[in-house]
Amino acid sequence: xxxxxxxxxxxxxxxxxxxxxxxxxxxxxxxxxxxxxxxxxxxxxxxxxxxxxxxxxxxxxxxxxxxxxxxxxxxx
Numbered sequence: 571x572x573x574x575x576x577x578x579x580x581x582x583x584x585x586x587x588x589x590x591x592x593x594x595x596x597x598x599x600x601x602x603x604x605x606x607x608x609x610x611x612x613x614x615x616x617x618x619x620x621x622x623x624x625x626x627x628x629x630x631x632x633x634x635x636x637x638x639x640x641x642x643x644x645x646x
Contacts, residue, residue, distance in 0.1 A: 571645045575602035
């Protein structure tokens with residue numbers, strides 16, 4: 571995940587000529603990790619009480635799990 575976060579930082583211009591633009595690389599990684607963790611937490615904390623039946627709830631829980639896995643795979 572660290573490599574992906576730092577790669578995205580480079581792509582978005584947070585690095586100049588291969589070195590961080592007045593950013594500490596560890597701080598940059600920690601910030602990126604925190605954002606990813608917040609996104610994962612938002613998905614995991616999603617309200618599943620909207621399902622009218624147990625089947626609906628199972629579908630919603632399955633979708634949540636797939637979302638979490640997709641986010642985790644994206645940043646590996």
